[in-house]
Amino acid sequence: MALDSKVPKGPIKDKWTDYKNKINLVNPANKRHIDVIVVGTGLAGGSAAATLAELGYNVKAFAYQDSPRRAHSIAAQGGINAAKNYQGDGDSTYRLFYDTVKGGDYRSREANVYRLAEVSANIIDQCVAQGVPFARDYGGLLDNRSFGGVLVSRTFYAKGQTGQQLLLGAYSAMNRQIARGKIEMFNRHEMLDVVIVDGKARGIIARNLITGEIERHSAHAVVIASGGYGNVYFLSTNAMGSNATAAWKIHKKGAFFANPCYTQIHPTCIPRSGDYQSKLTLMSESLRNDGRIWVPKNIEDVKAIREGRKKPTDLSEDERDYYLERRYPAFGNLVPRDVASRAAKERCDAGYGVNATGEAVYLDFASAIERYGKEQAKIHNIQNPSKEKITQLGEKIVEAKYGNLFQMYEKIVDENPYKTPMMIYPATHYTMGGVWVDYNLMTTIPGCYCIGEANFSDHGANRLGASALMQGLADGYFVLPYTIGDYLADDIRTGKIPTDSKEFDEAEKAVKDRIEFFINNKGSKSVDYFHKRLGKVMWDKVGMARNEKGLKEAMTEIKQIREEFWKEVKVPGSANEMNPELEKAGRVADFLELGELFAKDALMREESCGGHFREESVEESGEQKGEAKRNDKEFAFVAAWEYKGEPADAVLHKEELEFKDIELKQRSYK
Amino acid sequence: MNLTLKIWRQKDSNVRGQMVEYKVTDISEHMSFLEMMDVLNEQLVNAGDEPVAFDHDCREGICGMCSMYINGEAHGPDRGVTTCQLHMRMFNDGDTITIEPFRAAAFPVIKDLVVDRTAFERIQQAGGYISVNTSGNTQDANAIPISKHAADEAMDAATCIGCGACVATCKNSSAMLFVGAKVSQYALLPQGQIEAADRVRNMVAQMDLEGFGNCTNTGACEIECPKGISLDNIARMNRELMKASF
Numbered sequence: 001m002a003l004d005s006k007v008p009k010g011p012i013k014d015k016w017t018d019y020k021n022k023i024n025l026v027n028p029a030n031k032r033h034i035d036v037i038v039v040g041t042g043l044a045g046g047s048a049a050a051t052l053a054e055l056g057y058n059v060k061a062f063a064y065q066d067s068p069r070r071a072h073s074i075a076a077q078g079g080i081n082a083a084k085n086y087q088g089d090g091d092s093t094y095r096l097f098y099d100t101v102k103g104g105d106y107r108s109r110e111a112n113v114y115r116l117a118e119v120s121a122n123i124i125d126q127c128v129a130q131g132v133p134f135a136r137d138y139g140g141l142l143d144n145r146s147f148g149g150v151l152v153s154r155t156f157y158a159k160g161q162t163g164q165q166l167l168l169g170a171y172s173a174m175n176r177q178i179a180r181g182k183i184e185m186f187n188r189h190e191m192l193d194v195v196i197v198d199g200k201a202r203g204i205i206a207r208n209l210i211t212g213e214i215e216r217h218s219a220h221a222v223v224i225a226s227g228g229y230g231n232v233y234f235l236s237t238n239a240m241g242s243n244a245t246a247a248w249k250i251h252k253k254g255a256f257f258a259n260p261c262y263t264q265i266h267p268t269c270i271p272r273s274g275d276y277q278s279k280l281t282l283m284s285e286s287l288r289n290d291g292r293i294w295v296p297k298n299i300e301d302v303k304a305i306r307e308g309r310k311k312p313t314d315l316s317e318d319e320r321d322y323y324l325e326r327r328y329p330a331f332g333n334l335v336p337r338d339v340a341s342r343a344a345k346e347r348c349d350a351g352y353g354v355n356a357t358g359e360a361v362y363l364d365f366a367s368a369i370e371r372y373g374k375e376q377a378k379i380h381n382i383q384n385p386s387k388e389k390i391t392q393l394g395e396k397i398v399e400a401k402y403g404n405l406f407q408m409y410e411k412i413v414d415e416n417p418y419k420t421p422m423m424i425y426p427a428t429h430y431t432m433g434g435v436w437v438d439y440n441l442m443t444t445i446p447g448c449y450c451i452g453e454a455n456f457s458d459h460g461a462n463r464l465g466a467s468a469l470m471q472g473l474a475d476g477y478f479v480l481p482y483t484i485g486d487y488l489a490d491d492i493r494t495g496k497i498p499t500d501s502k503e504f505d506e507a508e509k510a511v512k513d514r515i516e517f518f519i520n521n522k523g524s525k526s527v528d529y530f531h532k533r534l535g536k537v538m539w540d541k542v543g544m545a546r547n548e549k550g551l552k553e554a555m556t557e558i559k560q561i562r563e564e565f566w567k568e569v570k571v572p573g574s575a576n577e578m579n580p581e582l583e584k585a586g587r588v589a590d591f592l593e594l595g596e597l598f599a600k601d602a603l604m605r606e607e608s609c610g611g612h613f614r615e616e617s618v619e620e621s622g623e624q625k626g627e628a629k630r631n632d633k634e635f636a637f638v639a640a641w642e643y644k645g646e647p648a649d650a651v652l653h654k655e656e657l658e659f660k661d662i663e664l665k666q667r668s669y670k
Numbered sequence: 671m672n673l674t675l676k677i678w679r680q681k682d683s684n685v686r687g688q689m690v691e692y693k694v695t696d697i698s699e700h701m702s703f704l705e706m707m708d709v710l711n712e713q714l715v716n717a718g719d720e721p722v723a724f725d726h727d728c729r730e731g732i733c734g735m736c737s738m739y740i741n742g743e744a745h746g747p748d749r750g751v752t753t754c755q756l757h758m759r760m761f762n763d764g765d766t767i768t769i770e771p772f773r774a775a776a777f778p779v780i781k782d783l784v785v786d787r788t789a790f791e792r793i794q795q796a797g798g799y800i801s802v803n804t805s806g807n808t809q810d811a812n813a814i815p816i817s818k819h820a821a822d823e824a825m826d827a828a829t830c831i832g833c834g835a836c837v838a839t840c841k842n843s844s845a846m847l848f849v850g851a852k853v854s855q856y857a858l859l860p861q862g863q864i865e866a867a868d869r870v871r872n873m874v875a876q877m878d879l880e881g882f883g884n885c886t887n888t889g890a891c892e893i894e895c896p897k898g899i900s901l902d903n904i905a906r907m908n909r910e911l912m913k914a915s916f
Contacts, residue, residue, distance in 0.1 A: 125809065125810055136817075165828060176795075187788065240726055278729060578781045
């Protein structure tokens with residue numbers, strides 16, 4: 001099967017407009033006869049469900065949480081990008097497009113990214129109209145901040161809770177449609193398979209997580225918006241329930257899975273503290289606007305700090321190595337995430353990590369506090385302010401900007417980040433890879449769409465900060481609602497899809513059999529035991545730096561863990577009740593397959609690009625010595641994998657990437 | 671540290687529940703409260719018993735899913751945190767900790783510590799939105815300047831995570847802090863004012879229908895709220911309701 005990205009012809013800036021003018025639409029009266037299922041209610045799923053319902057389709061939305069508002073988009077902190085150019089600093093649609101393609105290390109599809117940049121400004125208009133309380137300046141206009149990998153201020157924010165506010169906006173739009181009866185909401189439901197009838201996605205099998213009942217739901221199209229697969233690492237900044245099951249189930253039924261090895265390890269997370277740890281907490285990238293990252297210059301100071309003989313504040317400026325500013329003078333502390341993470345790993349691997357585990361670097365706000373303090377003293381006309389006064393004034397500004405993040409840090413670590421630098425270390429955060437989709441956001445299964453983090457399309461091999469929220473809402477509010485019409489236009493006379501067909505029977509039986517297996521297996525080890533083992537292999541061998549030997553070992557080891565899982569897993573309780581262990585078992589079973597494909601993809605890609613770093617592929621000389629080395633000649637393609645039973649047998653399909661509007665260059669932030 | 675836990679166990683909403691005692695040992699002070707619960711559950715699973723069901727998801731204090739009533743306080747003894755952000759350093763070796771679900775007539779128990787908060791959903795559906803289509807064809811985001819003061823106050827109200835601690839804490843099981851926060855967010859913004867009267871009437875009517883109690887101004891909700899939602903929001907909601915009545 002040849003991959004057809006269906007990118008429209010014509011100049012890049014006209015593609016989307018021309019395409020919208022030409023695709024099929026469904027007339028409002030006919031939309032009433034068409035059902036759409038949306039799985040997941042984060043920014044992508046929530047905004048899609050609301051918009052599809054507004055357009056007149058009958059929407060059934062599914063969330064495993066007790067409310068759509070709890071989807072993990074809620075936890076996004078820093079902001080959302082949009083090419084508004086409110087700051088007059090030279091921003092434009094083209095520049096946002098360019099930054100995103102470059103930031104993604106030239107591994108994304110140009111046409112999709114341009115469309116994303118094009119609709120970005122609408123998102124801000126839309127959210128303000130919905131009552132999203134973005135930060136404003138004293139003149140009453142919207143404020144912006146800067147994020148990594150760019151040279152303009154285009155990030156809109158609502159304190160450190162931007163994801164929350166945007167999701168509540170989409171949730172309010174959903175509520176309006178739920179009240180009208182246009183969305184039927186299924187809280188505490190989990191999709192366990194997709195149902196394919198005559199080659200088209202026509203429904204899902206879902207489990208009611210309260211009663212355990214297995215339900216059949218039919219529709220004319222199925223939209224998967226279930227987020228990323230970062231929890232394959234066990235420890236990540238994802239929510240505990242975040243899982244890949246919906247995406248993996250459609251993969252097993254024919255949807256190709258693209259670039260699984262592109263995973264974002266976020267540079268600023270709170271370091272892990274012990275084996276009991278259940279998840280990692282992100283400290284927003286926005287902190288790098290004002291925080292400076294460093295480790296001690298001398299190894300003796302590192303030792304003294306680890307042994308508690310010295311405090312970081314004891315070290316003078318000369319004794320500190322601000323390694324990002326040293327290595328990347330142009331972007332400094334605001335280099336993209338993949339670059340910042342690897343630089344932290346490099347220092348810690350060299351022995352300069354500053355906590356007991358040796359895996360932490362400092363994020364220091366002292367100079368920002370001083371700078372803001374002096375500025376405030378001037379504004380308030382305070383003559384010869386004391387050092388204490390300056391600190392006090394500066395801390396106030398830092399609190400206004402990042403107060404909730406500082407509080408979160410203090411509650412977790414039990415240290416005051418206003419007084420002593422934060423300790424941070426990279427952690428798995430986001431997955432750029434995901435289900436392959438064409439320009440319409442349709443997977444390789446007709447009628448099955450995939451949006452938001454769950455798809456692969458816009459971020460290439462590395463996502464820039466504040467672009468996930470942008471993509472989720474762009475897909476859900478402004479792209480899918482148009483493109484899905486083109487497909488559904490053929491379904492206006494189809495009528496309701498019956499759920500008593502043999503396809504539904506078979507899918508339901510497979511789901512029930514698997515649940516029965518888990519309940520009756522009575523093995524000797526808990527689900528978490530296997531999940532933690534998988535996570536360790538992933539982190540050690542398929543983590544921030546990868547090599548051929550490690551990846552081959554990872555594939556073998558994951559397969560072994562998977563085989564042991566199916567023999568020894570223990571799930572207490574029964575199938576017909578609320579059973580969180582049973583839910584976890586199904587999710588981990590899927591991660592155990594996905595993890596192997598992930599390693600296989602990383603092994604195939606013998607180049608370093610974005611979040612994927614192969615130790616065999618680094619620049620060996622010149623100004624870029626030691627930096628990641630991309631190989632455009634052989635690897636400028638999307639790797640889309642077709643399921644063939646065992647993950648190791650997956651078949652590779654290549655979508656060659658063409659760059660007509662951007663010149664392929666070494667990504668330099670120096 | 672070693673702890674004794676007294677936990678509410680209830681198979682489902684149709685049977686009576688009871689407190690059951692458990693012991694956990696070697697708990698690190700750096701663990702979060704839910705990581706301590708993970709240790710207990712791993713112990714129960716390994717012994718072939720059913721683990722304690724509890725709601726949780728993001729574990730960073732923002733999704734609003736976790737909901738434990740610990741030693742007589744919603745989200746436990748620390749201030750300004752959800753259960754998932756509560757750390758074991760707040761407790762001492764040898765302590766007995768009592769863990770119950772959030773209790774209110776409008777929040778029936780589903781299982782163990784899991785309660786049904788869909789009453790909150792129905793209140794939001796009654797009017798917790800601005801009736802604007804998501805076409806993107808609205809006016810420019812900067813067309814209406816909004817004073818920083820109003821925008822900040824709206825943001826403070828909007829930080830509510832919908833966990834229900836206010837209801838669980840209130841002796842009347844009142845949901846007024848939750849409803850007041852949503853009403854306030856929109857009432858403070860020009861975009862929300864067009865439907866303000868209908869919104870507050872409909873949301874308050876639904877709140878009453880769900881069986882939440884009234885407010886008697888004890889202020890416990892504000893103290894226990896993990897996001898520090900101010901009591902002012904209740905006053906503003908009442909004012910909005912008065913305005914809407916004439």
